[in-house]
Amino acid sequence: MSTPPAVVLTDIEGTTSAIAFVKDTLFPFAEAELDAFLAARGTEPEVAAILDEVPGPDRAATLRGWMAADAKVTALKALQGLIWEAGFADGRLRGHLWPDVAPCLRAWHAAGVRLAIYSSGSEGAQKLLFGHSEAGDLRPLFDGFFDTRIGAKRQAAAYAAIAEALAVPPGAILFLSDVVEELDAARLAGLSTCQLVRPQDGTLPGLRHPEAADFPAVAGRFGLPLPAFPAAS
Template sequence: MTGSLTARWVVVDIEGTLTPTSQVHVVLYDYARPRLGPWIDAHPDDEQVRAAVAATKADAGLAADAGTAEVVAVLHSWMDADRKAAPLKTLQGLIWQEGYARRELTSQYFPDAFPALRRWRDGGLRLAVFSSGSVAGQIASFSHSNEGDVTGLFDHHFDTVNAGPKREAPSYRAIAAGLGDPPAREIVFLSDVPAELDAAAEAGWQTVGLARPGEPFAEADFGAHRAIASFDEVEISAGTGDDR
């Protein structure tokens, strides 16, 4: 145990924090990739799809009348670069939502994740999620996890659309407003990405870095942030402030 924290809210990242990166970059990306074009063509009147396609064209400098193949080529390039582009995340989330509903997808989470989240919630903490994946995709994933439907653990979901970029401090201030404006030091953020932790700390939040063995940021420099390999290494209790 590296230490204990007190807070009111715990906000967690998903990829690399709750679930292996391969769950997203291999399982989910491979599921969405061939379905992007057919999904766009099958939902021409869906406002979310239309807005995502228009935003993709605008971002990539495509003509307004560019075809689906051109749009998909851009989306695939963003996937290859792991770009956290909002229109891509929206379309992926819609596709994954249907995949989970069809029981073609089940999300695999680290074995220490849900026991810790349940322990913290039972202890009086409130839980929220901040992920680059869309809110729809988050809820679909938590609805069909390897431990069943765990959506009841979370009070709020945030993504890059309703909060902002994960590596910018204003996004964390927006989330705090969405949580009811608790004092910044009464929020703890857990993520495997040091730059995200830096942004949260700039907004005044407490931070914990996940350096999970085998994950992309396992050997990263977490600087002043607490770094743990498992949720079992830190305890968070309901209260206010930070006992460091």
């Protein structure tokens, strides 16, 4: 990319946040709270509408099966988001971000670069993580939050749809992810791409996209501003 991107679109798990946070904190929390949540709120219209999308006579069992398989099912992600909402609201959960992320996001936003999220986690869950992050409420920095309702992350059409929703040419968007197949799909749609290869997460280089170990390295590769006061490691 010869000029800095107009939009930075970023994944969450393995990119802004530790894979372990999702795998070892958020997922177990949702599973542990599932039965109590369904008993208390299963008849609420929002929850009931989600459950209508869950097949089988034992919907809780279906949901647990999806959880065990880490299935990218929109109904599951929406329900997990509602369960996490309670945990974030009462302080049992706080959104993990790598220390380099928030200072760069703030610097990019201040410089006029638009920011957006694209994650398999629901839009609601994304807003909870960034609204209750360890670095404070970062939601005002973002122009858009996109989940699998716009399309699968390994299909180019989803990235084209995001570009249309943001009203920018695909080539003006830089997509950040740790997953090579997602980056492949974004590139097919015309986006610029960068793979986050964080040693802490054990991410393996894909060798098909530009790589960066953290957000300051992304800034250096793509002409984005660096924060005046980097976060302490």
